[in-house]
Amino acid sequence: MSAYRSRFVSAPKRAGLCVLPLAAALALSAGCASQPDRGPGVPDTARADAPLGRSTAPSSPRLTRGDFADRADVEHFIDRMQRQGFDRAELVAMFSQVRRDPWILEYMNRQWRPSPGPNGAWTRYRAKHISDDMLDRGLAFWQRHDATLERAGQKYGVPPEYIVAIIGIETKWGGYMGQHRIIDALSTLAFDYPRRADYFTDELEQFLIMARNEGKDPFASVGSFAGAMGLGQFMPSSYHKYAVDFDRDGRRDLWDPEDAIGSVAHYFARHGWRSGEPVAARAAGGAGLPQAMETGFNSRYSVGSLQSKGLRPAVALPAEQHVSLLRLDAAGGYEYWLGFENFYVITRYNHSTYYAMSVHQLAQALRARRGGSVPAAGPALRMTQAAPRQAPAG
Numbered sequence: 001m002s003a004y005r006s007r008f009v010s011a012p013k014r015a016g017l018c019v020l021p022l023a024a025a026l027a028l029s030a031g032c033a034s035q036p037d038r039g040p041g042v043p044d045t046a047r048a049d050a051p052l053g054r055s056t057a058p059s060s061p062r063l064t065r066g067d068f069a070d071r072a073d074v075e076h077f078i079d080r081m082q083r084q085g086f087d088r089a090e091l092v093a094m095f096s097q098v099r100r101d102p103w104i105l106e107y108m109n110r111q112w113r114p115s116p117g118p119n120g121a122w123t124r125y126r127a128k129h130i131s132d133d134m135l136d137r138g139l140a141f142w143q144r145h146d147a148t149l150e151r152a153g154q155k156y157g158v159p160p161e162y163i164v165a166i167i168g169i170e171t172k173w174g175g176y177m178g179q180h181r182i183i184d185a186l187s188t189l190a191f192d193y194p195r196r197a198d199y200f201t202d203e204l205e206q207f208l209i210m211a212r213n214e215g216k217d218p219f220a221s222v223g224s225f226a227g228a229m230g231l232g233q234f235m236p237s238s239y240h241k242y243a244v245d246f247d248r249d250g251r252r253d254l255w256d257p258e259d260a261i262g263s264v265a266h267y268f269a270r271h272g273w274r275s276g277e278p279v280a281a282r283a284a285g286g287a288g289l290p291q292a293m294e295t296g297f298n299s300r301y302s303v304g305s306l307q308s309k310g311l312r313p314a315v316a317l318p319a320e321q322h323v324s325l326l327r328l329d330a331a332g333g334y335e336y337w338l339g340f341e342n343f344y345v346i347t348r349y350n351h352s353t354y355y356a357m358s359v360h361q362l363a364q365a366l367r368a369r370r371g372g373s374v375p376a377a378g379p380a381l382r383m384t385q386a387a388p389r390q391a392p393a394g
């Protein structure tokens with residue numbers, strides 16, 4: 001949930017509002033193109049008894065009971081779902097039981113104010129995510145799912161420690177996956193949170209399609225206040241695009257560790273993870289940079305231009321290499337880092353510099369404690385120059 005919080009307070013410029021992972025003023029992640037191993041057109045057999053079946057019922061009855069009764073926007077949404085093949089009477093019956101959650105709206109409407117800084121915000125953020133307890137739990141998860149993580153790493157080219165770190169920061173490896181009924185959360189945000197109504201309406205649509213295709217009771221799914229589900233906190237649109245059936249039991253189950261591991265790795269691969277390349281490197285000399293310089297995962301500079309301003313990367317890099325300039329508000333003073341393409345890929349999961357850096361550092365700490373070597377971001381690594389970034393659509 002904490003991850004979601006940051007998701008909502010970061011302000012990416014490039015990010016299309018996404019759609020996920022979780023990505024903008026409200027930053028939810030985004031779904032870009034790409035087909036999941038098993039797409040939305042999943043087999044629909046034996047679905048006659050599903051909670052929401054297909055039908056071509058006429059545009060009645062209307063919703064007259066419940067928290068969302070007698071609202072034109074909700075009726076329009078029901079019309080829209082009817083065009084998706086849902087039965088209107090079933091939708092009306094369902095929405096009569098959906099609850100509006102005022103807590104979610106209160107939370108979302110709380111104005112986020114950027115920290116005036118410097119006040120050590122990064123140090124506090126980091127301490128929440130990288131601790132002895134987190135390392136112990138993360139290593140236990142890694143041990144328990146070692147074979148699956150290895151398989152995902154090989155198939156998708158994403159190191160196991162980054163998959164473990166994402167799942168740890170999102171849900172403490174399944175220890176906290178949210179307590180809101182997804183149908184209530186998404187309906188509340190779709191119909192009563194105008195600022196992101198389009199986004200959440202799309203997610204609500206995707207959620208209902210998911211419930212139908214998976215033969216699930218839409219009231220049974222529980223997750224974050226923003227509608228994110230399972231160990232990796234996928235939004236419904238990300239489920240459709242990136243979830244994979246990694247244990248091959250015929251279902252894509254975000255609550256199953258094996259499917260979650262494969263799905264997170266697939267998500268990273270689809271967003272351009274570069275196998276074998278580094279994520280970030282520390283740099284000295286940042287105190288001399290002009291305060292007005294843009295920083296963060298969306299910034300883009302050549303190494304040479306930063307060096308000409310006095311920045312000294314901890315590793316040798318080609319002057320023409322393009323990087324993001326990251327400035328972390330640490331307790332002892334600003335820390336400066338260079339973010340490589342894989343750092344940007346992590347922000348596709350959550351559009352936040354602090355989020356991505358905590359994933360990176362947790363991953364590195366897990367790898368180190370497990371006894372593996374932690375490669376430095378050195379010149380021997382293949383780096384790509386100045387390729388235009390492809391922001392996920394959505």
Ligand SMILES: [Ca+2]
Binds near residue numbers: 245248249256
């Ligand atoms: Ca499965």
